[in-house]
Amino acid sequence: MSNNVVVRAENLSKRFGDQIVFEHVSLEVHKSEVVAIIGPSGAGKSTLIRCINVLHPFNEGTLQLLGHTLTGGSALPPKPVLNDIRTRVGMVFQTFNLFPHLTVLNNIILAPMEVKKISRKEAVERALKLLDMVGLGHKADMFPKRLSGGEQQRVAICRALAMEPEIMLFDEPTSMLDPELVGEVLAAIQRLAREGMTMILVTHEMMFAKEVADTVVIMADHTIVEKGSAQKVLETPQTERSRVFLRRVLNPGTTALDFEPMVGQGGDH
Amino acid sequence: MHMVRLWAQYLPQMLKGVGITLELTGASLGVAIIFGFILAIARLSKIRLMEIIARWYIEIVRAIPVLVILFIAYYSLGQIGIKLSGMTAAIVSLGAFYATQFGEIFRGAILGVDRGQKEAAAALGMPGGLMMRKVILPQAFFSILPPATNQLSNLIKDTSLVFTIGVADLMFQAYAAASTTFLPLDMLTLAGIIYFVFYIIISKFLARWELNVQQRRS
Ligand SMILES: Nc1ncnc2c1ncn2[C@@H]1O[C@H](COP(=O)(O)OP(=O)(O)O)[C@@H](O)[C@H]1O
Ligand SMILES: [Mg+2]
Secondary structure, X not given: OOOOEEEEEEEEEEEEOOEEEEEEEEXXXXXXXXXXXXXXXXXXXXXXXXXXXXXXXXXXXXXXXXXXXXXXXXXXXXXXXXXXXXXXXEXXXXXXXXXXXXXXXXXXXXXXXXXXXXXXXXHHHHHHHHHHHOOOHHHOOOOHHHOOXXXXXXXXXXXXXXXXXXXXXXXXXXXXXXXHHHHHHHHHHHHHHXXXXXXXXXXXXXXXXXXXXXXEEEEEOOEEEEEEEHHHHHHOOOOXXXXXXXXXXXXXXXXXXXXXXXXXXXXXX | OHHHHHHHHHHHHHHHHHHHHHHHHHHHHHHHXXXXXXXXXXXXXXXXXXXXXXXXXXXXXXXXXXXXXHHHHHHHHHHOOOOOOHHHHHHHHHXXXXXXXXXXXXXXXXXXXXXXXXXXXXXXXOOHHHHHHHHHHHHHHHHHHHHHHHHHHHHXXXXXHHHHHOOOOHHHHHHHHHHHHOOHHHHHHHHHHHHHHHHHHHHHHHHHHHHHHHHHOO
């Protein structure tokens, strides 16, 4: 693997039982590259990034990342490999998934202390620095329930960053948020991008993708239908399938048809 | 007036029984919780044999009346050379039975924790045991409290069965007092009141505990 390729997926296929989620997916991600994955709901975007964090096994193909080579099969790799990858790859979920029984601070320091065995003092120091960075230093002692959706998602980003990951994965980080809260989360992600974090980001925010992503990947019909520089893919797509998708998304009026239904409002429960 | 004087006279004897009832409740609860937790983990295990053994144990034992289990432990085991004291037989029987109840409560509560929580913990590189201790169990705890309170009050009531094998618990003392005074109504009413007071104290205490923790988390 060339020095600055951090993720290389070759011909990945993933099924749940008989149902094909995606097939023949190949993707390379370089150090400090920001890759945005877009595409209609159900295309397999979430499943793909979960495979990259080995939350799911995949069926065929090979996945090289962080010095490990995984091959397709029905089982996850052995635990030491699994935990090594998960520790070094950060993930941010659509539904935040903060631990509701822990304060903001304890959410962030739990894994650094228990998994990486960092001292409490150092973990707290680092957590507060991260919280300050996203403007939430004053909320360290609150429980997640008290925070808005946008604040919860920023805490979730801090929690992932506290492990000092080499790659960050985002699965539609803003799709559960009220529109006025989207900006604060995107700002945090953009800042990371500028600092050179390697990122794979599933998103429905086209303008944002165009702005922060180096590479845009369009997934549809169980595979990658288009891949290239952000500008090229979004402005001059080469395949008919991409054109259909982008027309729907970029054309107001019909936009909503292609989005996943908004299930409630993630902000306040 | 007469009844109250009689109660006062027999209260010390009753309280001795209360001590045994409490001891028995505490010990059986401990056994039921620990063994129940093992059953829950076994039922959730990927090792099929463990899952099957635990499932069958639960299906069978919870279908048997506690009194039958108690007699098996005290009398039948004696027949094959395992001689248990009354107290031990009582703790083993109640523990074995209530482990099935607590086991199913624990399993349900663990399964009830949102899948996203497990994924978030896994994504942070937490191994299974750590995830269980720090993320799953603390959250499962809340759905455990109400049904566990229920089973605990059943357990307290079922301890009264042990007087049949001669353990000198509250029921035993009430029955003895009733026999000597020929006043079963008065003596058993007193026992009933004491059981009721236990129930009130425990359920109020657990309800307050639950409320406290819930408030602390919001
Ligand atoms: N754990 C799972 N078990 C079974 N099917 C699943 C699971 N996760 C996702 N799927 C299915 O895989 C397909 C792709 O889902 P997903 O990766 O979430 O798509 P996207 O993120 O692009 O909307 C969907 O049809 C979905 O129902
Ligand atoms: Mg998705």
